[in-house]
Amino acid sequence: MQLRKETCIGCECELQYTKSIPTKQMGVMMHMGERFCTGGKRARKFKRSDPKIYVPDWCPKRKKPCELRVYCFKNKNEWRLHEMLCHDLSMDISPDGWRYAPLYELHTDLTPQEFAKICNDAPDAETLHVAVHRHYVVEIDDGLRPVFFYKTERGYELAPSFDAAEARKNKREDTD
Structure with missing residues (x-):
């Protein structure tokens, strides 16, 4: 039984910052090309070590347990x-x-x-x-x-x- 791994693609909380001028939004400074999750109170920047397309462990939507x-x-x-x-x-x-x-x-x-x-x-x-x-x-x-x-x-x-x-x-x- 194989389940597909969930991805951030299509999630309303995923934000790819594309503007050339850096701005502060949702409590963080955003620069061109950076990826953010806007699911919590503040936006959270994806780190280099985070998965590129799959949902990270720190996703605010994830329920534990x-x-x-x-x-x-x-x-x-x-x-x-x-x-x-x-x-x-x-x-x-x-x-x-x-x-x-x-x-x-x-x-x-x-x-x-x-x-x-x-x-x-x-x-x-x-x-x-x-x-x-x-x-x-x-x-x-x-x-x-x-x-x-x-x-x-x-x-x-x-x-x-x-x-x-x-x-x-x-x-x-x-x-x-």
Whole structure:
């Protein structure tokens, strides 16, 4: 499972100063050709040692620790329907956000990339410290981009089309 590394390209906080006259903006002196991050209270200049295109460790958007959310089916009927579809098609179908509801909201020290590397090798109780059943969805949000993992019979798979906003609107109906 390969996740692409996040970049600063296209981020509204990235600023490439292109004016020939140096000026003081957002609390720092800006010179032509320098790159800045304007995400905090003050602009921060990228250093030579910072990555050229990838997001640096000090990015103000980055969440430490990452947010961890586990989504389960909102009721038994949705679970039965999903199980029947998977059984009839002889394959795991991708999860739909409208069928799910939040089960846990926690924090984890694992980034989405770290979790992707170990998720199919180590038990959930060791990596996430919660039980994740088959066909549940795990979201790890590092502040840059949330990543969704769908638990199948064969292990975790990426679920890029999972609609978490739709799932967060739902409440679990039968909690017995």
